Amino acid sequence: xxxxxxxxxxxxxxxxxxxxxxxxxxxxxxxxxxxxxxxxxxxxxxxxxxxxxxxxxxxxxxxxxxxxxxxxxxxxxxxxxxxxxxxxxxxxxxxxxxxxxxxxxxxxxxxxxxxxxxxxxxxxxxxxxxxxxxxxxxxxxxxxxxxxxxxxxxxxxxxxxxxxxxxxxxxxxxxx
Amino acid sequence: xxxxxxxxxxxxxxxxxxxxxxxxxxxxxxxxxxxxxxxxxxxxxxxxxxxxxxxxxxxxxxxxxxxxxxxxxxxxxxxxxxxxxxxxxxxxxxxxxxxxxx
Amino acid sequence: xxxxxxxxxxxxxxxxxxxxxxxxxxxxxxxxxxxxxxxxxxxxxxxxxxxxxxxxxxxxxxxxxxxxxxxxxxxxxxxxxxxxxxxxxxxxxxxxxxxxxxxxxxxxxxxxxxxxxxxxxxxxxxxxxxxxxxxxxxxxxxxxxxxxxxxxxxxxxxxxxxxxxxxxxxxxxxxxxxxxxxxxxxxxxxxxxxxxxxxxxxxxxxxxxxxxxxxxxxxxxxxxxxxxxxxxxxxxxxxxxxxxxxxxxxxxxxxxxxxxxxxxxxxxxxxxxxxxxxxxxxxxxxxxxxxxxxxxxxxxxxxxxxxxxxxxxxxxxxxxxxxxxxxxxxxxxxxxxxxxxxxxxxxxxxxxxxxxxxxxxxxxxxxxxxxxxxxxxxxxxxxxxxxxxxxxxxxxxxxxxxxxxxxxxxxxxxxxxxxxxxxxxxxxxxxxxxxxxxxxxxxxxxxxxxxxxxxxxxxxxxxxxxxxxxxxxxxxxxxxxxxxxxxxxxxxxxxxxxxxxxxxxxxxxxxxxxxxxxxxxxxxxxxxxxxxxxxxxxxxxxxxxxxxxxxxxxxxxxxxxxxxxxxxxxxxxxxxxxxxxxxxxxxxxxxxxxxxxxxxxxxxxxxxxxxxxxxxxxxxxxxxxxxxxxxx
Numbered sequence: 001x002x003x004x005x006x007x008x009x010x011x012x013x014x015x016x017x018x019x020x021x022x023x024x025x026x027x028x029x030x031x032x033x034x035x036x037x038x039x040x041x042x043x044x045x046x047x048x049x050x051x052x053x054x055x056x057x058x059x060x061x062x063x064x065x066x067x068x069x070x071x072x073x074x075x076x077x078x079x080x081x082x083x084x085x086x087x088x089x090x091x092x093x094x095x096x097x098x099x100x101x102x103x104x105x106x107x108x109x110x111x112x113x114x115x116x117x118x119x120x121x122x123x124x125x126x127x128x129x130x131x132x133x134x135x136x137x138x139x140x141x142x143x144x145x146x147x148x149x150x151x152x153x154x155x156x157x158x159x160x161x162x163x164x165x166x167x168x169x170x171x172x173x174x175x176x
Numbered sequence: 177x178x179x180x181x182x183x184x185x186x187x188x189x190x191x192x193x194x195x196x197x198x199x200x201x202x203x204x205x206x207x208x209x210x211x212x213x214x215x216x217x218x219x220x221x222x223x224x225x226x227x228x229x230x231x232x233x234x235x236x237x238x239x240x241x242x243x244x245x246x247x248x249x250x251x252x253x254x255x256x257x258x259x260x261x262x263x264x265x266x267x268x269x270x271x272x273x274x275x276x277x278x
Numbered sequence: 279x280x281x282x283x284x285x286x287x288x289x290x291x292x293x294x295x296x297x298x299x300x301x302x303x304x305x306x307x308x309x310x311x312x313x314x315x316x317x318x319x320x321x322x323x324x325x326x327x328x329x330x331x332x333x334x335x336x337x338x339x340x341x342x343x344x345x346x347x348x349x350x351x352x353x354x355x356x357x358x359x360x361x362x363x364x365x366x367x368x369x370x371x372x373x374x375x376x377x378x379x380x381x382x383x384x385x386x387x388x389x390x391x392x393x394x395x396x397x398x399x400x401x402x403x404x405x406x407x408x409x410x411x412x413x414x415x416x417x418x419x420x421x422x423x424x425x426x427x428x429x430x431x432x433x434x435x436x437x438x439x440x441x442x443x444x445x446x447x448x449x450x451x452x453x454x455x456x457x458x459x460x461x462x463x464x465x466x467x468x469x470x471x472x473x474x475x476x477x478x479x480x481x482x483x484x485x486x487x488x489x490x491x492x493x494x495x496x497x498x499x500x501x502x503x504x505x506x507x508x509x510x511x512x513x514x515x516x517x518x519x520x521x522x523x524x525x526x527x528x529x530x531x532x533x534x535x536x537x538x539x540x541x542x543x544x545x546x547x548x549x550x551x552x553x554x555x556x557x558x559x560x561x562x563x564x565x566x567x568x569x570x571x572x573x574x575x576x577x578x579x580x581x582x583x584x585x586x587x588x589x590x591x592x593x594x595x596x597x598x599x600x601x602x603x604x605x606x607x608x609x610x611x612x613x614x615x616x617x618x619x620x621x622x623x624x625x626x627x628x629x630x631x632x633x634x635x636x637x638x639x640x641x642x643x644x645x646x647x648x649x650x651x652x653x654x655x656x657x658x659x660x661x662x663x664x665x666x667x668x669x670x671x672x673x674x675x676x677x678x679x680x681x682x683x684x685x686x687x688x689x690x691x692x693x694x695x696x697x698x699x700x701x702x703x704x705x706x707x708x709x710x711x712x713x714x715x716x717x718x719x720x721x722x723x724x725x726x727x728x729x730x731x732x733x734x735x736x737x738x739x740x741x742x743x744x745x746x747x748x749x750x751x752x753x754x755x756x757x758x759x760x761x762x763x764x765x766x767x768x769x770x771x772x773x774x775x776x777x778x779x780x781x782x783x784x785x786x787x788x789x790x791x792x793x794x795x796x797x798x799x800x801x802x803x804x805x806x807x808x809x810x811x812x813x814x815x816x817x818x819x820x821x822x823x824x825x826x827x828x829x830x831x832x833x834x835x836x837x838x839x840x841x842x843x844x845x846x847x848x849x850x851x852x853x854x855x856x857x858x859x860x861x862x863x864x865x866x867x868x869x870x871x872x873x874x875x876x877x878x879x880x881x882x883x884x885x886x887x888x889x890x891x892x893x894x895x896x897x898x899x900x901x902x903x904x905x906x907x908x909x910x
Contacts, residue, residue, distance in 0.1 A: 002178060009184075009188045012188065013191055016195045017195055019195075019211060019212070020199035020203065025207055036218065043225055045180065046178075048228070048229060050237060051225055051240045054240075054244060055218075059247070063247065063248060067251070069255075071207065073259055074259070074268065093198070096202050099201070100195075111183045111187055112183075114182075121232065124228065124229070124232065124234050128234040129234045129241070131234070133241065136238075140238075144246070148248065151248070152249075155252040159259050
């Protein structure tokens with residue numbers, strides 16, 4: 001039944017590759033959701049049903065919706081697709097591609113020396129995670145809560161549209 | 177519940193991470209960069225979960241939750257910044273925002 | 279309360295005054311600055327007086343008192359402390375320094391009244407007094423060296439006090455650099471002492487040195503000759519005497535205090551302080567005597583032809599310090615210190631009087647343009663005459679006679695002395711009285727050539743009168759055997775020094791020597807009167823002849839030492855530095871700088887403001903780090 005893992009992994013890789021090559025942001029986002037769902041499947045079959053659910057709800061749901069809102073507010077139209085085409089010249093892929101290939105080769109080399117023996121596996125469900133989260137990692141939870149709070153406040157503050165204040169460069173332009 | 181060899185899971189995480197890295201390095205549109213960052217974070221989370229499953233410990237999933245929290249905070253602030261960038265500079269091109277040079 | 283515990287206040291008061299004046303001196307009124315500075319030194323002098331009386335009436339155990347304030351630093355067992363050491367020798371020096379400084383400060387209130395930068399002047403003067411007191415009170419040679427460099431710095435600052443004239447700055451630099459040569463030698467000497475004894479504490483060096491070194495040991499020879507290098511630099515002795523005449527570019531009180539009474543005698547103090555070492559190196563001690571004898575003659579001959587009143591006095595200072603060196607060299611330690619004290623009184627008096635004359639004559643230094651000042655400025659004339667009498671050693675009535683006579687006697691009669699050394703001192707005494715009274719007659723007698731535009735006030739006169747009286751009577755605390763043998767001074771100071779070893783058969787010569795010296799001094803006065811008052815045309819005619827003109831030029835330039843050093847040291851050095859303008863050593867340093875610039879360009883190219891290239895940098899770093907971890 002391992003084939004399910006390989007199929008899901010293939011879906012994840014292909015859809016991720018599509019994300020980084022699309023010219024239309026909404027298309028890319030849809031592929032990203034596919035990729036996240038595929039990862040969620042992998043989580044599920046690996047015996048982590050809780051994070052699989054979180055992946056779907058938080059990542060594929062909440063965060064992606066947030067990005068969609070952003071795309072809506074940016075209001076990128078047909079023109080932006082043409083512009084993306086200009087920006088994405090084939091030779092821009094060479095450097096990052098080589099770099100990634102080297103890194104991948106090194107990671108494969110490392111992972112080959114690590115061959116786990118097939119031993120039993122257990123499902124780690126929400127209860128186990130919750131127990132660990134609120135005992136050993138209680139402090140981390142507190143910090144994460146604070147960070148989220150700071151994120152919310154920061155996002156509000158930064159995203160808040162200040163009607164009369166323009167960037168200093170724009171101010172100069174308007175005066176001219 | 178299917179047995180997944182840990183090195184295969186880690187390999188997948190590595191591939192996803194590198195795809196995200198390629199995305200960050202090649203795209204000029206800041207929105208795509210943000211998406212690619214999400215891919216990288218997700219890949220890191222995957223690696224944690226795979227390791228957690230291998231050792232049959234809950235810690236891997238705990239780390240994933242932390243990464244998730246961080247990703248949520250990061251994406252909310254990041255999107256707010258993108259909105260401001262678009263509002264003030266009328267562009268989403270990162271090459272335009274190069275005032276950080278000396 | 280034990281008055282000795284006030285010892286630290288003596289240097290501290292001028293220092294505090296220096297701090298206050300340099301930080302907030304501009305808030306004082308014009309005379310307030312001078313009064314404040316004078317009072318700080320005056321209180322120091324008062325404390326010195328109280329301590330001195332206590333020291334005389336009930337001397338502390340072992341005839342010394344040591345006050346340790348704190349440990350300066352502690353490195354590998356070498357542990358100098360900030361500590362003061364008071365014994366008869368340092369007491370005499372402290373007394374002279376504080377007392378003469380007090381009078382000169384007092385005088386300066388009037389002298390600097392109209393000068394620009396008077397706050398700076400008084401601050402530097404206070405700093406000088408502090409440094410000089412550190413020098414004489416230090417219980418270790420390192421603290422002494424601190425004071426030594428401090429007085430050098432103040433000398434530099436005060437010679438260049440009127441810094442707007444480039445010549446003054448040149449004179450200040452010359453003084454600083456020439457004395458630096460001696461200071462470097464002294465520094466090496468101190469390092470040798472540290473290496474041998476692992477301490478610079480004067481008392482312990484003086485007690486251990488005779489046990490470690492036998493007389494004539496090569497170590498002692500090198501240490502003493504290096505210390506002598508420092509002493510000749512600071513005290514303007516041969517061969518480093520060239521800076522002192524130029525140092526007269528400073529204001530007259532500075533010349534009086536630093537370049538006559540106190541700082542230039544630091545070399546005498548250093549040798550007297552370390553006299554045990556010099557007794558271990560008889561060759562160097564003889565050298566000290568020869569240096570002194572040669573210097574007193576050379577400077578004396580130069581003084582005869584100078585026209586600038588301050589330069590005459592400068593050369594005479596060099597010459598008189600030569601006498602002190604001569605005394606040190608023949609082992610007559612107390613005679614040297616006695617002459618130092620008397621010299622401080624009469625030479626500062628002469629400089630102060632000269633300062634008044636110069637001000638009164640519209641800053642005219644040339645004695646041949648003065649003349650006839652006797653009637654116009656009687657107080658200055660009389661005090662100047664007292665000082666000149668002491669300098670020329672007019673017998674019986676002046677202090678200079680007693681001190682100089684003692685030196686001449688010891689130069690002849692000491693086991694370390696010789697007839698040649700005596701003869702040099704004897705001829706020197708004659709020259710001294712000639713050039714001194716040449717100055718007196720030319721400047722104060724004859725007909726008046728210029729009107730004076732300024733009459734000295736009371737603040738000028740009182741210090742002059744006090745110093746004038748001292749120049750006459752201070753000699754009576756040390757009367758020779760032939761006049762009643764009343765010697766409280768040498769009895770007092772000989773707790774520090776060993777007695778002079780006399781050759782028995784020459785002891786009887788004392789009276790003969792005294793009488794011949796007295797006659798010679800009087801004859802010098804007479805000759806000066808004849809040459810410069812009665813028959814000035816004779817001297818003028820001699821100057822017209824080819825030989826006379828050359829001789830005059832030769833002596834006027836101070837035996838051409840400046841020319842000599844210029845030709846043999848300065849010019850070759852300038853030439854070398856010119857041809858070596860872009861040498862390979864510069865290339866190395868320039869190369870380092872260029873390499874830095876190159877890397878700077880390289881690195882700043884990475885700061886292109888493009889976010890994605892920064893990410894690329896991070897990724898490259900990850901690749902490199904991973905490669906290193908995996909494959910190395």
